[in-house]
Amino acid sequence: MRPGKLLLTGAHRGAILVYVVFALFPLFWLLKVSVTPNDLLYSEGVRMWPSRTTFEHFDFVIAHSAFPTFFKNSLIVSGATAIVVTILASLSGYALSRFSFKAKYWIVALMLITQMFPLVMLVAPIFRMLSPLGLTNSLTGLVIVYSAFNVPFATFLMQSFFDGIPKDLEEAAMIDGATQFVAFRQIILPLTLPGIAATLGFVFTAAWSELLFALMLISGNDAATFPVGLLTFVSKFSVDFGQMMAAGVLALIPACLFFLLIQRYLVQGLTAGAVKG
Amino acid sequence: MMHQSMKQNRPPLRKRIADASEPYLYSAPALILIVAVMLVPLVVGISYAFRDIQLLNPFSGGFIGLDHFRALSQDDAFFGALRNTLWWTGASVFFQFTFGLILALLLDKPFYGRGLVQALVFLPWAVPSFLAGLNWAWLFNPVIGPLPHWLYALGLLDEPHNILSDPHLAMWGPIVANVWWGIPFFAITLLAALQAIPRDLYEAASIDGAGPVQRFMSITLPFLAPTIAITVLLRTVWISNFADLIVVMTNGGPADRTQIVASYIFTQAFKRLDFGYASAIALVLLVLLLVYSMLIVLLRQTMLNKG
Numbered sequence: 001m002r003p004g005k006l007l008l009t010g011a012h013r014g015a016i017l018v019y020v021v022f023a024l025f026p027l028f029w030l031l032k033v034s035v036t037p038n039d040l041l042y043s044e045g046v047r048m049w050p051s052r053t054t055f056e057h058f059d060f061v062i063a064h065s066a067f068p069t070f071f072k073n074s075l076i077v078s079g080a081t082a083i084v085v086t087i088l089a090s091l092s093g094y095a096l097s098r099f100s101f102k103a104k105y106w107i108v109a110l111m112l113i114t115q116m117f118p119l120v121m122l123v124a125p126i127f128r129m130l131s132p133l134g135l136t137n138s139l140t141g142l143v144i145v146y147s148a149f150n151v152p153f154a155t156f157l158m159q160s161f162f163d164g165i166p167k168d169l170e171e172a173a174m175i176d177g178a179t180q181f182v183a184f185r186q187i188i189l190p191l192t193l194p195g196i197a198a199t200l201g202f203v204f205t206a207a208w209s210e211l212l213f214a215l216m217l218i219s220g221n222d223a224a225t226f227p228v229g230l231l232t233f234v235s236k237f238s239v240d241f242g243q244m245m246a247a248g249v250l251a252l253i254p255a256c257l258f259f260l261l262i263q264r265y266l267v268q269g270l271t272a273g274a275v276k277g
Numbered sequence: 278m279m280h281q282s283m284k285q286n287r288p289p290l291r292k293r294i295a296d297a298s299e300p301y302l303y304s305a306p307a308l309i310l311i312v313a314v315m316l317v318p319l320v321v322g323i324s325y326a327f328r329d330i331q332l333l334n335p336f337s338g339g340f341i342g343l344d345h346f347r348a349l350s351q352d353d354a355f356f357g358a359l360r361n362t363l364w365w366t367g368a369s370v371f372f373q374f375t376f377g378l379i380l381a382l383l384l385d386k387p388f389y390g391r392g393l394v395q396a397l398v399f400l401p402w403a404v405p406s407f408l409a410g411l412n413w414a415w416l417f418n419p420v421i422g423p424l425p426h427w428l429y430a431l432g433l434l435d436e437p438h439n440i441l442s443d444p445h446l447a448m449w450g451p452i453v454a455n456v457w458w459g460i461p462f463f464a465i466t467l468l469a470a471l472q473a474i475p476r477d478l479y480e481a482a483s484i485d486g487a488g489p490v491q492r493f494m495s496i497t498l499p500f501l502a503p504t505i506a507i508t509v510l511l512r513t514v515w516i517s518n519f520a521d522l523i524v525v526m527t528n529g530g531p532a533d534r535t536q537i538v539a540s541y542i543f544t545q546a547f548k549r550l551d552f553g554y555a556s557a558i559a560l561v562l563l564v565l566l567l568v569y570s571m572l573i574v575l576l577r578q579t580m581l582n583k584g
Contacts, residue, residue: 016383016394023398026412026457029422033415045421088307095303107304114315115511116566118518120542121559124325124332124552125318148314151307180299209405211521227405241415248408259403260396267395267469 027252034058034245041242057246066221067247070229075254077139077225078207081146085154085203086196088147093158094184098167111152119149123216136217142225145217146207154199161195162188194265201262208255226251325556332550345557354533355541355558362537364448365455366517372456374509377463384464385471402461410525413454417441417526441527444534451522451535459516463508470504471497506577514566538562 035053036044044050061067096104126145127136135141169191170183178186189196211227218224224232230251233244288296326345331337349355384395401409416422418439425437440446474497482492520539523529529536529544536544538558546555 012383012386012388015379016388019380019383019398020394022457023401023460026409026416027400027404029416030408030412033421042420046419046423046426048423088310092304092307095300099300099303101297101300103301107308110308110311110316112570113567114311116514116518116570117319117563118539118542118559120520120539120546121322121556121563122315122318123546124330125321126314128321129318144310145314148310151310155307205403209407211405211407227407230408241421244411248411251408252404255403255405256400259400263396263399263465264392266465267472 030245030252031249033241034249036242038240038242057240057242058250061243061247061250065243065247066224066232067226067229067250069221070224070226071250073139073223074208074226074251077142077146078204078254080139080143081150081207082200082204084143084147085150086158086199088151089154089158089199090189090192090196092151092155094162094188096155096159097162098170098180111155114149114152119212123212126213127216130217137219137223139223141217142214142223145213146210149210150203150206154203157199157202158192158195161192161198165191197262198266201258202266204258205255208251322556323560325553326560327557328553330551330553330556332552337553341553345554346561348554349557349561354536355538357533358536358538358541361448361533361535362517362539365452365523365535365537366513368448368452369455369459369516370509370513372452373459373512374463374505376456377460378467380460380464381467381471384468399461399465401458402465404458406458406519406521407525409454409458410451410522413450413457413522414441414526417450442531444531447527447531447535451526454522454526455516455519458522459512462512466504466508467501470501474500502580503577506573506580510570510573510577514570517562517566 032049033041034057035055036050037052037054037056040050040052092107095101096108130136130141130145133141135144165188169187170178170180173183173187174180209227210225211231214225214228215231218228221229221232226247230244230247233240233247327340327342329337329339329341329344380398384391384398404412416424418441419425419437425434425439428434428440429437434440441450478496479492482496487495517537518539520537520543523535523537523540524543527535529540539562542555542558542562545551545558
């Protein structure tokens, strides 16, 4: 290699390293606080790693708090939301990708506008709507609300994935006598599996971290999701940061696992869409 | 379903109706959900802006016309929040976009371990926003976080104090957290757009003697322009509505220096329980964002027409 090229490669790897450190350092700090014993929390507050580590915070959170319930509720809500949204968004994304019809621009405009208003504005009306239906303080209510919030962006995402698949495929199937829906289900959907994985992951992480509506629609521990649960650490135990961070670390695990699995499909799927659009 | 016995060449009526309604059937479930859970509450929420809605006050609920908007036009805290929103949104989008674009360009080059690096640098996106806020608040606290000491060592701070309680610097705290959290979004979408650019264009340009800067300006940027326009639009709208980090890290303080419109709405609704006034502010924000979006869409349209 020529020295100029070597220098360039070095700069490239160096810049990458800076990004990796910047992305991971706050997560490292979270982990560090969660294993620091309470008596060292402040005295060794700025050390890179405490002189003693402990798992007592994790122990407490798993064995003596309502955290496992929160965790289970969050898994149910986020999983159900991800599945519902992905099914609805596949259908509507397919409609936007394959058909040209009169209301198309209105649908796109409607979905864009939903991205624009402060969701805080909806808290009181939604509460009043769901309350007589018995859907406040229930996981089902949360799934419905989160599904509606995530469908517009997921539709655009799925549309871009469908745009990447040539139309000839289902046209050939339809000449052979299949209806468009059969062609969609049996030919197009299997080809969009990476896109479906990406949408599932995207919605799962979004629902996993939602706090505002979880806080407003749910009262009581039985149906609380983990973001609300984290806040109870603030009030109940006069901000026990070690326990809170331990709960935070545990809560990060599913979201991060999901995200690690799907992030490359996200780039792949969007690339395919961009080729055509 | 099909009437094979029909004599005309035109498809039978039932089939034509079925064909015409097909896209609506696909989009109906999503639309019904959006209309029921977002649009209807939005209309109700807008009506609150013209009513006196205070939780815990049983005598409220009456129609008061434009009173909220009159109060709003004299509310200095609101105009301060509007200025802060511009600053917060502008700086966040600018840095997220710039660092996101650089990251996308770095990841576009093949290298050993790229898959792993990509997974790691995109990870902040998966962190729940309020947890990110809490964690960054720790990092900025001189007793338990290293950042003030590093900034002091670099000569950026006179003493290692908490910038979140410094009126002149406080806004930088949430902005840094937001940049950390939002870089992956830009990097993912821009990387996807970059990988869709045909490689032979670059080869042809190199043969014609174009340098790296020239290639970037005349191939990469024009190809990215539509993606840039739409992602910047979406992010700007999201970030101006995004109060989580500010509520968690500074709660609008010190002295309202980090209060943005979105967090001000939050304060009005959940601290003062004045949903009417909160809805009026939210409506103003919505109108501003709509106007902004239309300008961007027009700009994009003229750009596409030129290209």
